[in-house]
Amino acid sequence: MTYTFKTKGTCSSHIELELEGNIVKEIKFIRGCNGNAQGIAKLAAGMTVEEIKEKLGGIRCDGKSTSCPDQLAKAVEMAYNERLGDAD
Template sequence: MVYNYTTKNTCSTNIKLELDGDIVKNIEFTGGCNGNLKAIQLLVQGWTVEQIEEKCHGITCGRRPTSCADQLALAVREAYNESQKEFAAE
């Protein structure tokens, strides 16, 4: 499942990702700090939704109450929940 998530209160504006069950693949950020986001994409490639939430949820950026990593944790959970709704509807 490919999922697009519109970020909130970050320099990045969108996160596109692919879910295979609860495994996260092919993460792409739009905007944000290019080098840092490339690193995040590579580091969490193949992790589960739970692993990303455990490591990234709650990280802040400067004075902001969130960060691109925190938004990724929210995005993967939202994508996973949506995939479960689709699975249940089948």
């Protein structure tokens, strides 16, 4: 299932991702630093929700309280929890 997450506090405006169980299959950042966003997306594809949260959650960018990797961690958690809610 595909999810769209509106980012806050980053150059990217949205993150689109696809989950299969707790595995993140595809990630696409909308706007932002294109090269960095593509790199993050390729590295994180195939990882579990837990791995992404552990490795990327809490990363800050340029004095901000968040970053694109941190927003990805929030996005996968939200998508996974939403998917679990749909299973009820």
